[in-house]
Amino acid sequence: MGAVMLQGTGSDVGxxxxxxGLCRALANRGLTVRPFKPQNMSNNAAVTADGGEIGRAQATQAIACRTPPTTDMNPVLLKPQADHTSQLIVHGRMRGILRAGNFREARGALLGDVLASYVRLRETCDIVVVEGAGSPAEIxxxxxxxxxxxxxxxxxxPVVLVGDIDRGGVIAAIVGTRTVIDPDDAAMIAGFIINKFRGDPALFTDGYGQIEHLSGWRGFGVVPWLTSAARLPSEDAVILERPAAGARARTVIAxxxxxxxxxxDDLDPFKLDPGVEVRMIPPGQPIxxxxxxxxLAGSKATIADLAFLQAEGWDIDILAHHRRGGRVLGLCGGYQILGRSISDPEGIEGASETVAGLGLLDVETRLTPDKRLDHVxxxxxxxxxxxxxxxxxxxxGPDTLRPVCLIDEASSEVPRNDGAVSRDGRVAGTYxxxxxxxGGQRAAWLDSLGVTGGGIDYAVSIDRALDEIADMLETHLDIDALIALSNTAGNSHA
Incomplete structure (x- = not known):
């Protein structure tokens, strides 16, 4: 029962x-593996088998381990809201709101919850693969x-430090981490991995050796740019993918x-359909x-995001799109925004208020403190x-009499409808x-847009991508050495 932790020289180093990928590679070797991230900050979350929520990345890592996700895999999840606050999720359930002023003190008090989850996971498997957050260099x-x-x-x-060579300065990033962190922290680091290398790794042989010499840490390998990673669910940031020149898709989903x-990441499955282009529209650009x-995707602060949408003028674009005969779909918070009004009488998202929505669906939403977490x-x-x-x-409201989804009895206490469709049939919303x-569901939506697609299930694509990544790591990392390192967990690395 071992463990190894990957920390990074910064955020978004991979x-x-x-x-x-390491979880899948170890699982392919016949080992029982579990992912673990002590603390995550993300508004992309997944519902777990034990009825809670964790970060999307840990749910994907559970898939890599071929095991259902559980709340112990990500015991502390922070979900940023408006006004410098974050919803605090502990063991899958909301525990309160953290504000910037009490963030550090409240976070430190959660170490016991984190360790309890880690101990439970470690008792169920051969290896726990732990993911850090941000960088230990943020002293x-x-x-x-x-x-x-x-x-x-x-x-x-034991810790392995990951450096991103694609962004440049990877030698300084790794050696500099050694320089600025506490010596007792540095003693926990057993080596490093170079990630996102483009080209011939032999060109970095000298640099790799210099990192080993200057840091005193051994290298575990150089990982090339993993193109298959683009097929995994998104979590921390929206990546705007630009189609190749001359290959622009016929049908745009914005x-x-x-x-x-x-x-x-609700929209990620459309990446599998060559006739479709999903465009994520950043602020400052029209739809x-x-x-x-x-x-309109989900939102962690629906009223604040509605106000932002209106300030950007996107409400004008959406209403004009609808007048031209275009289709609009709201998912979760986006569904709420499409209605006539959103009421927050208990001040869950901030001030107690009622605001007008876009009015494209004849429904009203009342925010309540109870959160629904269900597989359906x-x-x-x-x-x-x-x-x-x-x-x-x-x-x-009246438009809920035309629901989007019929949820089965098997996944609900009673069969029930969900969502709403406008009278003209061109606007819909669902939770x-x-x-x-x-693939069949996606094909049905694309068919309504006059597009053929939706052949492969997204889960199949994710599974194939994980195997491809695992194969690359088997080739480019010293996984045997990482396994040996994991077996030293619980010992000192000074």
Whole structure:
């Protein structure tokens, strides 16, 4: 029962993908593996088998391990809201709101919860693969840390540092980390991995040796740019993919990026359809007039995101799109925004207020403190779907008499309808996330846009991508050495 932790020289160095790939590589070797991230900050989350929620990356890593996700895999999840606050999720359930002023103190008090989850996981498997957050070089955040060295030292888990060579300065990033962190923290680091290398790795042989010499840490390998990672669900940031010149898709699905956008990975399955281009629209750009479908994604602060959408003028674009005969779909918070009003009488998202929505659906939403967390399945557009619900709020009104989804009795206490469709049939909203994962369901939506697609299930694509990444790591990393390192967990690495 061992453990190894991947920390990074910074954010977005590829830790989540490497952990997922390593989990799959170890699972392919016949080992029982579990992923673990002590603390995550993300508005893309997944519902777990034990009825809670964790970060999307840890759910993907559980898939890599071929095991259902559980709340112990990500015991602390922070979901940023408006006004410098974050919803605090502990062991899958909301525990309160953290504000900037009490963040460090409150975070440090959660170390016991983190260690309890880690111990439970470690008792169930051969190896726990742990993912850090941000970087241990952020020494201004070291006090009260539970995400990086605070956890590693408390649990005595050996650390491997990941550096991103694609962004440049990887020698300074790794050696500089050694220089600025506490010596006792540095003693936990057993080596490093170079990630996102483009070209011939032999060209970096001298640099690799210099890092080993200057840091005193051994290298575990140089990982090339993993193109298969683009087929994994998104979590921390929206990546705007530009289609190749001359290969622009015929059908555009446009989604505006609001500050608290959440679960935008709902649109990732459309990456599998060559006739479709998903455009994530950043602030400052209009929603393209050629869009066949505008999707309003989920939101962690619906009223604040509605105000931002209006300030950007996107409401004008959406209403004009609808007048031209275009289609609009709202998912979760986006569904709420499409209604006539959103009421927050208890001040869950901030001030107690009621605001007018876009009015494209004849429904009203009342925000409530209870959060629904459910895996669901059923039928929409006469095709099967599997997904999940993760929302606060109750929505009602005449358009709910034309539901989007019929949720099966097997996944609900009683069969029930979900969502609403406008009288003209061109605007719809639903609380179901993951709606487009099954190929048949996605094909039904594309057919309504006059497009043929939706052949492969998204889960199949994810599984294939994980195997491809695992194969690359087997080739380019010293996995035997990483396994041996994991067996030293619980010992000192000074």
């Amino acid at each position: 830790k989540s993908v490497l952990v997922a 201004n955040l070291r006090s009260g840390d539970i995400a990086n060295m605070g956890f590693a030292r408390a649990a005595r888990v 989604c505006p990026i609001t500050p608290r956008i959440s679960n935008f 393209p007039a050629e869009a066949a479908l505008i999707v 399945m059923g039928t929409a557009l006469a095709a099967r779907f599997e997904g999940y619900e993760m929302h606060i709020g109750e929505t009602s 179901v996330h993951g709606l487009f994962g099954l």
